Amino acid sequence: MATLSKFAVIFLVDRKTLEAYNHSPDFYTEQFNQVIPERLYALAGIYFHQQKEILDIGAGIGRDLHYFKQLGFAVKGVEPVKAFREQCQRLDPTLAVIDDSLPELKQIKTEFANVLISAVLMHIEGHQLIESIISIIRVTAEGGRMVLSIRGSRDEQRERESDGRLY
16 A cells, blocks of 8 residues: 555545536537547556556546457546536446545545546646646556656746636
């Protein structure tokens, strides 16, 4: 088990980002379905422990959960946007997706050998990143592996998209 000091965390994932996703879930579902992260899937195929469960933090509409489930992985997702969790269930009613979010991941009490964090940290405010990383490490088993995608840079003058999302 990875050991860390425990910190009290009082922040939640960015409210304006959640509002944007909740306001237009069909639009974002269509956008997400247009992107197939082939490089991300290739890296996960190489580095993830085979036959071990994957935790997808920020599961979105379930695209990646569904992909890895079809490859034979056991999967679990974390997604704070209700409309996206509902989309996961429409895609595959057997997908386990819980209502939780960074930085705390309060609902995740177990550790995972494989953790996927794709296009998530860009939605976290800068002052919440350390707490988010601590939570990610907490849910990653000793010897576990994670595949993490991050933005190459962020323009500090313009951190939000026109719809209010941190991106």
